[in-house]
Amino acid sequence: MTTPDDHRSTTATGTHASARRGGEDGGEEEPPFGPGSQFRGFLDDPRWALAVIRATVLEAAHPQVGAALMESSTFVAHPWRRLRNTLTSLQRMFGTDDHTREREAARLNRLHARLHGTDPRDRPYDAMDPAVRAWVVATLFESTVTMCRLSGQPLEQKVMERLYREFQAFLAAIEGHADHLPRTLDEFWPYYDRVVAEELENTEAMRIILYKLFDHLPAPPLLHGFPALWATGRAVAGPVAGAITVASLPEPFRRRAGLPEIAGVQTLMQSAYLAAGLARFLPEGWIRAENILDMLTLSPDSDDPRARTITALRDRMKRAGALVRLITPLPPEPEPTPGGEAQRSVREFFAEVLDQTGDGYLDWPDLAAMARELSSRLDLDEPEETRLYTAYADWWRELQSALDADGDGRVSAHEYATAVPSLAGPALIRVAEVLFDATDKNGDQTIDADEYRTLFRTAFHRDATGAAGTYGRSAFVSDFLSFMSGRRRTTPYDPLLADA
Template sequence: MSHTSGTRQDADPFGPDSLLRPLTHEARWGLAVLRAALLEAAHPRIGAALMENSTFLTHPWRRLRNTAVSARRLLDPDPRVRDREAARINRLHARISGTDARGRPYDGSDRDARAWVVATLFDSTVTMCRLSGDALDAEAMRRLYDEHRTFLAVIDGTAEHLPATLREFWPYYDHVVERVLENNEAVGVILYRLFTGVPAPPVLRGHPAVWAAGRAMASPLVTAIAIASLPEAFSRRVALPDLPGARTLMQSAYLGAALATRHLPQGWTRLDAVLGLLDPSSDGGPWETIRRQAGKAAALVRLLAPAGDGDGSPATRSADRFFAEVLDQTGDGVLRWPDLAAMAREIATRLDLGEQDEERLFQAYAAWWSELQAALDRDGDGRITRDEYAAAAARLPGTGLIRVADVLFDVTDADGDGTIDAAEYRALFRTAFHRDLEGGGCSRGAFVGRFVSFMSGQQHSVAYTSLLASG
């Protein structure tokens, strides 16, 4: 298969003749995304935002799924779908800002940083095609670049922060690689911590020994492949290791992925099929039967946790586990506002909330954070430890959680009759978690009461706990 020039039959760059859209549906595009992620993380402002706000380290499977879903929406042939997703992304990114350890500011709405994200995706897609033996000719590469500029324009409203032509792009790209990128903490985390500590995908959580052995063998190989795929100018400047045989291994990985794409059944090599095997919240395609037999874990594992059991105080043990599995979204061992903001982003994304409901949800989480700070953050440093939370969880005020539950109730009560019936209850879990759960027939008060009791670790819930169950 070779991408060559041809006559465009559709004015829409993401229509039937698009080059980018079909590539993003192939599982091998994951190699391009990994390379692009490293080059994005090496940008000072992007790397800082990732370390402070992203859940990519603690929830890599969830992050992969959300990225794939968002890309699919942004490249949808229907402009209304694209615009809705772009508006959602812009709202979420507008809430991300801060300074890094060196006092340098970052902002999720930074247009230069966004342009660099799209630039890395373009260059990494071109690299993927070349290393796969599917090199783009000059016209196809120009078209692909134009599609990426359109992609940026969908998100940003303009593409002016990327050079107007492909000829102008390469000097811009080389300048950023050679003068701007750095070997920062985010790059190190992706290369040396993400792969070695990545949690088992849900399909393998019942087999920890198998996963641990496979990860121990695979993680150094993945790291070597990732480093070998990066621009040599960047690797030399930041002194990344040049491992013997890494380039051969990298080329073999890309060629192997391309051969699989060409010769295996298409349903097996599509990205959604692989995600279906890894993540039970995705449509499993041909892997559905295997995945069901192997067992399911939670689709939203960090937002829901089972009540405590065993020796000790049930409320305290549940709160401790709730902190570890749910609240500490960024994985830094303490609770901060970015953790609760990540929870709100995930719910808003899962339910595809509109602007008004999304704002209500964030305001509710902000209210809960204010309550937590007032009750637990004694030194006012904006951090709450696991022990502080676990010791006082049962006595914490719940007004903010009530407001979160109110938002969920309102978006679930589709007919507005003040009661969630069985069909609406199933729709909530099917939409947000891709699970069919029986229940419903409850008033606002009952729904809110269950939610608050469960989220504060005080009451067991069969429905929510089942999201963590396997088998």
């Protein structure tokens, strides 16, 4: 059983003023960002997949973060998207380009400024609270340290000190200062233990991530069309992942939150971290986080060369899926519709596209999540981002006026299905127009291949009207409206707004 001090290095002594001024022997230390960054090397470490889930649970256990996640986050409904966006943001922040880092910090601040309100117990939450932002950074640092310890490769003291300074610099890049993180590593551990002991709670958001995330986890595009295979793997992986994460949490918090102690799980947890650590010895291209996420999200219909690999894997999975259906009572996989264009039912469209937060209702946080995802994809500056949010806000007011029959400020799946509205009204057309303008970076009234890839993260493979390799305004708006009101699956918008 772990003790509260297990995450510390046994060699920690004294203060670290000299370490802050320079590197070993008084030499100049590597800058906190760029290729020499200690943390940047962990982004492609397979162990970090376990660490980031653990950090997310500790974040969600903070009442303010938990409330923000429940009110506005798409983590439950779109985990793959959230994982990719987190990775992209960290790559921008820890990269070599100062301008990119400043833009990303400004984007994160605009995003967080929109996340505030009150929780079910009427306690205020605000994603811009400096203490809360410091806690989020603290969980990333501590989970990285714990990741190394659990995998049998604890960080040396000087490496840990340097890593801590990098996370302080990360917070300062966003917040303007790192005053809400302790000044030294020695001071960090009492701070961490105090927050764990006094502020964390068994929040609903934390319970969902631990126990329910896998229950409704949508299949990545690679596994679309294989519900039996995905359901079987999900049923096994979900409880195991939850148990491993619980076992890795600080023991004082496990006791306070009443999280179960299961015999043998500590050994299973350490084995999982050790196995992930061994994966680091695979060829570099196999374990790059970006490559793995591309394989999970790249559409097989794309003309990206990697799509051929996905197609080959899907062919093999079809054979595996056929075997699973022979030996399990799971329902058969649906037959494709003629012409290959699968249609959604009204309720499917509501759940997969409109209900971005996965709470069963359509309200402003759902449309704000769409605007947030599109703004992130296009790396918009403040004026363009505001235009997009404003267009979505106008569309929400139009939807609310037409569909909110009981006046509760949101639209239920039943209200939507009963009305079966035509969504292609003036406000939605305005959303499409603003999105086109934001995507058309050079303002030539067409979207070229590079602009197309930026938005959809796929190759330019549509049959565009007009000049070869361009996508005109009318075609873009027509395709967007067709997706939002026609409810067809076979468009580039599925990986963007419907898939996880």
